[in-house]
Amino acid sequence: MLRPQAKTIDLDGKPDLKNPDLYMDGGFHEVFSRLRADEPVYWNPEADASGFWAITRYDDIEAMSKNPALFSSARHLGGHRIFDEHTLENNSTDASMISMDPPGHTGYRRMVTPGFVPKRISGMEDRIRARVTRILDAMEAKGKADGGVEFVSTVAAVLPIEVLAELFGVPEADGPKLFEWSNATVGEDDPELRVSDEYMRQCVSEMAGYAAGLWQQRQENPGDDLITMLAHSKIDGKEMSFATYIGTFILLVVAGNETTRNSISGGLLALTEFPEQRQRLLDDPSLIPSAVQEIVRWVSPVLHMRRTATADTEIRGQKITKGDKLVMWYASANRDGDKWADPFAFDVGRYTNRQAPTHLGFGAGQHFCLGSRLAELQLKILYEEMLSRFPDIRVTGPARRLRSNFISGIKDMPVSF
Numbered sequence: 001m002l003r004p005q006a007k008t009i010d011l012d013g014k015p016d017l018k019n020p021d022l023y024m025d026g027g028f029h030e031v032f033s034r035l036r037a038d039e040p041v042y043w044n045p046e047a048d049a050s051g052f053w054a055i056t057r058y059d060d061i062e063a064m065s066k067n068p069a070l071f072s073s074a075r076h077l078g079g080h081r082i083f084d085e086h087t088l089e090n091n092s093t094d095a096s097m098i099s100m101d102p103p104g105h106t107g108y109r110r111m112v113t114p115g116f117v118p119k120r121i122s123g124m125e126d127r128i129r130a131r132v133t134r135i136l137d138a139m140e141a142k143g144k145a146d147g148g149v150e151f152v153s154t155v156a157a158v159l160p161i162e163v164l165a166e167l168f169g170v171p172e173a174d175g176p177k178l179f180e181w182s183n184a185t186v187g188e189d190d191p192e193l194r195v196s197d198e199y200m201r202q203c204v205s206e207m208a209g210y211a212a213g214l215w216q217q218r219q220e221n222p223g224d225d226l227i228t229m230l231a232h233s234k235i236d237g238k239e240m241s242f243a244t245y246i247g248t249f250i251l252l253v254v255a256g257n258e259t260t261r262n263s264i265s266g267g268l269l270a271l272t273e274f275p276e277q278r279q280r281l282l283d284d285p286s287l288i289p290s291a292v293q294e295i296v297r298w299v300s301p302v303l304h305m306r307r308t309a310t311a312d313t314e315i316r317g318q319k320i321t322k323g324d325k326l327v328m329w330y331a332s333a334n335r336d337g338d339k340w341a342d343p344f345a346f347d348v349g350r351y352t353n354r355q356a357p358t359h360l361g362f363g364a365g366q367h368f369c370l371g372s373r374l375a376e377l378q379l380k381i382l383y384e385e386m387l388s389r390f391p392d393i394r395v396t397g398p399a400r401r402l403r404s405n406f407i408s409g410i411k412d413m414p415v416s417f
């Protein structure tokens with residue numbers, strides 16, 4: 001499952017949304033604002049593939065997400081990323097629910113849903129709080145010794161990995177491996193992460209080998225974890241295929257990890273840039289759940305998902321032909337002025353207003369993020385504990401960004417407190 005690197009194209013002054021360099025700073029928001037106003041259904045040619053329609057308005061993205069019969073995620077049509085199916089090398093491990101449509105998707109999603117039901121997630125609260133306390137203790141000790149810390153590796157990456165290890169029922173000591181594999185899976189366009197094609201292949205093969213070992217263990221010794229759910233599940237009386245199991249494992253590692261990590265870091269960056277919003281949270285911590293939603297809207301850790309048209313159709317009068325590729329830019333929808341009052345204001349109280357629209361950071365429709373409650377719980381507990389212990393924690397230097405058109409990520413960022 002080696003991802004190709006994004007080939008860029010000169011579009012004569014028009015934006016190439018596939019170019020990962022566009023997302024290295026906040027400048028892409030200006031590009032999206034122009035497209036929403038002038039060309040909300042924008043044709044983006046590609047150097048090495050068919051081109052795609054870039055969809056940038058909230059209402060269009062929401063409607064598409066809720067119409068999988070017309071806008072498919074199916075892997076055989078191209079799946080959920082910009083790449084064309086035929087450009088994926090050895091994609092047999094790529095099958096998972098995120099690249100399926102209903103009705104097939106429903107059964108696969110149902111298999112892991114018990115791992116994410118509200119009762120189970122809220123039952124994790126005390127353990128997450130204990131983890132957060134330990135992580136912040138370590139941050140404090142390191143900060144005292146060094147006068148500050150690198151926030152991503154000390155805090156933001158650690159919590160989601162530990163929580164994932166708990167969901168999988170694997171030792172915390174395996175966390176660093178999960179972290180490395182997950183980075184490699186989304187790092188195809190970042191020269192620091194794509195050390196070599198060989199290294200990327202090795203990461204995928206190690207991750208698949210690790211997942212296979214777990215499958216075997218849980219066949220013999222079932223537990224109360226997600227891997228056991230997958231290893232013992234049946235769809236229409238049949239066991240899940242091994243390729244789908246591996247695909248699902250990789251999906252969970254990446255989805256549960258990169259996104260939450262980047263919300264944690266991106267949230268702190270926003271609170272540093274908007275000190276008056278931090279003060280509001282310090283004065284009234286009951287705003288934190290609203291702030292968590294605002295952080296996910298603001299950061300939009302998943303920049304886009306892709307769909308393929310299954311029939312000729314139209315969006316805003318623009319003809320779309322069967323087989324066309326469409327890319328839904330959540331990062332744009334979440335700043336759409338037709339939807340949000342003052343979309344470029346970071347407002348921690350935004351979601352105390354029940355009329356506030358739901359952000360699209362977790363997607364919408366059939367594929368709405370399965371881990372959204374878990375991610376929100378981690379963010380809520382982390383921000384509660386962190387702001388009460390270190391009210392002045394702030395970013396003190398540049399946040400180095402992941403080079404990616406898929407994940408809005410921060411690789412490292414210095415903080416002091």
Ligand code: HEM
Pocket residue numbers: 065073080097098099109251252255256257259260263296300301302305306330360361362363364366367368369370371372374375
């Ligand atoms: C802030 C954190 C997160 C963000 C922003 C996020 C974002 C998303 C988005 C946008 C989708 C929709 C994909 C589509 O429509 O094609 C999605 C799906 C998914 N997410 Fe998340 N996610 C987060 C955290 C998590 C966590 C913690 C987990 C699990 C541990 C998780 C597991 C999944 C899964 C399994 C799917 C696929 C669901 C399906 O295909 O039915 N996510 N996520």
